[in-house]
C-alpha cells in the first residue's frame with residue numbers, strides 16, 4: 735500500500751487556530767486501499783483543523799461524486815457525495831491504551847511525541863460513510879422501476895435453473911439411499 739505523504743499533516747509546526755487543507759481523491763486512491771466498489775470517483779475533502787493546546791478539532795467536509803453499481807441489476811449509479819464529519823484528536827502519553835478504552839469513534843488519541851497526523855485512512859472511511867448503504871436505481875417520475883429489466887430477467891432465469899438443479903440432485907441422493 736502506498737504511503738502518500740500528502741495525507742500526513744505536520745501539525746507540530748502549525749500555529750494555534752484554524753487551518754484549511756484540501757484533498758482530492760480519485761480511483762487510484764481507493765484502489766490502493768483495496769476498494770473495488772467505487773469507480774469514477776472524484777471526491778473532495780476539505781479539512782478544517784483547529785489547533786488548541788493539547789488537542790485539535792477536525793472537521794472534514796466531503797464533496798464530489800462517485801459511481802457504484804445497483805445492488806439489484808448492476809447498473810452504474812452516479813452518486814453525489816456530501817457529508818461532514820467531526821473529530822477530536824487528543825495528545826496523550828498512552829494513546830494505544832486510550833484508543834482501546836475510548837468508545838466514542840469521534841475521539842482519537844495520538845502520542846504527545848507525534849509530529850504528524852496521518853489522515854489517509856480517515857478520509858477513506860469518511861468517503862465510504864458518505865455513500866448510501868442501499869444502492870438501488872431510483873424510480874422514475876412515474877414511480878416505475880428503472881432497474882435494467884433484461885438483467886433482472888436473466889437473474890430470475892438463473893435462480894430458477896439453480897433451484898431445479900438442487901431439486902434434481904436431492905432426488906438423486908434419495909434414490910441412492912433407497913438402493914442401499
Ligand SMILES: [Zn+2]
Nearest residue numbers: 804807871881
Ligand atoms: Zn438497478
